[in-house]
Amino acid sequence: AQKVTQAQTEISVVEKEDVTLDCVYETRDTTYYLFWYKQPPSGELVFLIRRNSFDEQNEISGRYSWNFQKSTSSFNFTITASQVVDSAVYFCALSEEMDSSYKLIFGSGTRLLVRP
Amino acid sequence: DAGVTQSPTHLIKTRGQHVTLRCSPISGHKSVSWYQQVLGQGPQFIFQYYEKEERGRGNFPDRFSARQFPNYSSELNVNALLLGDSALYLCASSHPTSGGRLQYTDTQYFGPGTRLTVL
Numbered sequence: 001a002q003k004v005t006q007a008q009t010e011i012s013v014v015e016k017e018d019v020t021l022d023c024v025y026e027t028r029d030t031t032y033y034l035f036w037y038k039q040p041p042s043g044e045l046v047f048l049i050r051r052n053s054f055d056e057q058n059e060i061s062g063r064y065s066w067n068f069q070k071s072t073s074s075f076n077f078t079i080t081a082s083q084v085v086d087s088a089v090y091f092c093a094l095s096e097e098m099d100s101s102y103k104l105i106f107g108s109g110t111r112l113l114v115r116p
Numbered sequence: 117d118a119g120v121t122q123s124p125t126h127l128i129k130t131r132g133q134h135v136t137l138r139c140s141p142i143s144g145h146k147s148v149s150w151y152q153q154v155l156g157q158g159p160q161f162i163f164q165y166y167e168k169e170e171r172g173r174g175n176f177p178d179r180f181s182a183r184q185f186p187n188y189s190s191e192l193n194v195n196a197l198l199l200g201d202s203a204l205y206l207c208a209s210s211h212p213t214s215g216g217r218l219q220y221t222d223t224q225y226f227g228p229g230t231r232l233t234v235l
Contacts, residue, residue: 014178015223029128033221035149035223036228042228043228043229043231044205044226044227044228044229045206045208045223045226046226047161047223047225047226050223052219052221074222076224082171091159093158095221097219098171098172099172100167100172101164101171101172102164102172102219102222103149103161103164103174104151104159104161104224105161106159106160107158108156108157108158109157109158109218
């Protein structure tokens with residue numbers, strides 16, 4: 001069965017520390033897409049990145065970077081020099097194809113608290 | 117451009133009542149999906165609509181129903197509310213990037229959600 005596991009329930013860091021959020025997935029598909037979303041206290045899920053299973057290149061966007069390793073079924077997310085505004089719940093998700101549609105399968109999320 | 121909008125923001129109902137939640141997708145997006153997020157958990161897929169047709173359904177009882185209108189906005193209806201229906205209901209919109217067909221590669225953009233409390 002398709003599954004996403006985010007083992008870290010909550011992480012607390014001091015501002016300017018680097019932090020890595022782990023994501024491990026299970027899928028029977030050979031091609032698939034993975035996503036990261038950020039959920040601030042307002043509740044809206046903010047799209048951060050989409051990565052396909054063919055592309056194992058790491059990606060960097062400002063202070064954010066993602067490490068995708070197909071061999072270990074992991075898609076980890078690192079925030080460099082964390083800021084208070086990074087405090088949120090972060091979700092990793094796997095896109096699962098259905099008969100004539102698709103759905104996102106989410107992990108349980110990691111709550112990140114960045115303290116001043 | 118406006119993002120996904122949802123109404124109402126908050127809602128309080130009692131057990132047994134009925135509720136209707138509304139969603140307007142990003143302009144130009146023709147697909148709407150609904151998710152339920154119980155406190156402390158990740159969102160769970162309820163429905164996906166595309167071109168006014170139901171295209172996918174998650175593991176939810178028949179008390180949950182939805183529809184999509186000609187302008188691509190959508191309503192989620194829940195009948196006979198239970199305490200366990202208390203959750204944040206999220207709407208997401210997407211637009212097929214390949215040949216007008218829904219693809220698992222499409223990115224879903226979420227609205228702010230409707231927080232439903234059932235007493």
